[in-house]
Amino acid sequence: MNLPDKMRDLETFLAYSVALEEEAAGRHDELADMMDVHNNPEVATTFRKLAHYSRLHAKEIRNHARDHDLPRIAPWDFEWETMEGPETADIGKVNYLMTARQALNIAMGNEQRAHDFYFSISEGSPDEGVRGLAAEFAEEEKGHLALLQAWIEKLPPEEEPAFDPDPPNAPD
Amino acid sequence: MEHAAASPTASPKDYKSDIKPVWCPGCGDFAVLNALTKALAYLELPREEVALITGIGCSSRIAAYTSAYGFHGVHGRALALAAGLKAARPDLTVLVAGGDGDGLSIGGNHFLHACRRNMDMTYIIMDNEVYGMTKGQASPTTAPDWTRSKLTPRGTGLRPFQPAGMALTAGASFIARGFTGDPNGLAKIMVEAIQHRGFSFIQALSPCPTFRPEQMEWKRQVRPFEDERTADPILAAQRIQADDGMSMGVIFHAQYPVFQPGSQVVGELAAIEQEFAL
Numbered sequence: 001m002n003l004p005d006k007m008r009d010l011e012t013f014l015a016y017s018v019a020l021e022e023e024a025a026g027r028h029d030e031l032a033d034m035m036d037v038h039n040n041p042e043v044a045t046t047f048r049k050l051a052h053y054s055r056l057h058a059k060e061i062r063n064h065a066r067d068h069d070l071p072r073i074a075p076w077d078f079e080w081e082t083m084e085g086p087e088t089a090d091i092g093k094v095n096y097l098m099t100a101r102q103a104l105n106i107a108m109g110n111e112q113r114a115h116d117f118y119f120s121i122s123e124g125s126p127d128e129g130v131r132g133l134a135a136e137f138a139e140e141e142k143g144h145l146a147l148l149q150a151w152i153e154k155l156p157p158e159e160e161p162a163f164d165p166d167p168p169n170a171p172d
Numbered sequence: 173m174e175h176a177a178a179s180p181t182a183s184p185k186d187y188k189s190d191i192k193p194v195w196c197p198g199c200g201d202f203a204v205l206n207a208l209t210k211a212l213a214y215l216e217l218p219r220e221e222v223a224l225i226t227g228i229g230c231s232s233r234i235a236a237y238t239s240a241y242g243f244h245g246v247h248g249r250a251l252a253l254a255a256g257l258k259a260a261r262p263d264l265t266v267l268v269a270g271g272d273g274d275g276l277s278i279g280g281n282h283f284l285h286a287c288r289r290n291m292d293m294t295y296i297i298m299d300n301e302v303y304g305m306t307k308g309q310a311s312p313t314t315a316p317d318w319t320r321s322k323l324t325p326r327g328t329g330l331r332p333f334q335p336a337g338m339a340l341t342a343g344a345s346f347i348a349r350g351f352t353g354d355p356n357g358l359a360k361i362m363v364e365a366i367q368h369r370g371f372s373f374i375q376a377l378s379p380c381p382t383f384r385p386e387q388m389e390w391k392r393q394v395r396p397f398e399d400e401r402t403a404d405p406i407l408a409a410q411r412i413q414a415d416d417g418m419s420m421g422v423i424f425h426a427q428y429p430v431f432q433p434g435s436q437v438v439g440e441l442a443a444i445e446q447e448f449a450l
Contacts, residue, residue: 030202030206031197034195035197036192038196038197075356076357078356083353083356083357084354084356091197091202094198095197095198095381168196168307169382171307
């Protein structure tokens, strides 16, 4: 049984959606902290803003869930097609010299996966209510992609990659 | 899927401290922290009933990043400290964490005897096959042909330890391997390990993006163990020996007698302070 088939009721779908957004927000916070610690304030601010938007979306989904009793699903029981939630940034893709443009490109990938997740459910869930709400969420993710694209276009042209004259892996 | 309380009382965030980790961006140790806090939240363990004892090294800093009790101890001696704590406070959930160098080289002897003693605690080795904090030297789990350290320009030429195999032969009663690229899977293993009564050992493969960037490819190499866990040490030994070290899951799970000193000397704090007064 594939994932959309398992979204048989709104409660399960909303539990997945809340987890997706909250995990994404938590990861963006974590990435912002990493950049703070490594003195990359521009990218820290970028990730902080992304965390804020993920949290807004999570709040919105929680509002949808207000009148529903959501199942408690253990983190490892979510059957994502990736190792973490589809909107969660991969920790392995960041580095301390990264640029805001690179951060936003990572975010684009996350939003695209989130869109694809919701879209697949809007097409494949056996429940009509779930399909409708998933289609709404997929549209919102599409909107986020457009906003990110506009954000990227406003950035100044990419400069030369940052250079660290004393990188952490330099031999002593 | 588990359907339990709709509103869990604990969240992973509750188990994180306000201190921002100084690990390199991309480090697998972030995922160990995430997995651990998810496991503690799932188990809804009161923070004041959990103690995380660590050694020295990048990964051992994890004690500062949780809101449970923590003790950032002496190099290689985390297990000895933890054993003392568990002997004195059997009511605590005792967790121990550190790196492959801390646990298998400097603390190698403590590791063997902790497995043999089988006290009720969980030990997580965050294995990146390198000494990161001291700028990238070969550790006991480094492949013999790794040549990127100035100290071993032709590689160590030494066969690496197999932590799971060592734990098995030394008597650990729960042995598992997890991967930081799958923090949720790692959290599940941690829950089982913490619930296990006895010494539980987890080897968490945790890539070092700074000194071992090639480890970022581990995510394409790991896979679940093909076989179910076993309580048969002979079968477990065969599986560990046949494996290339990239299979994940619980390997061995048995019930052995747990060591816990029965008679404890109890003293008033003032009397103890008096005894140690300079």
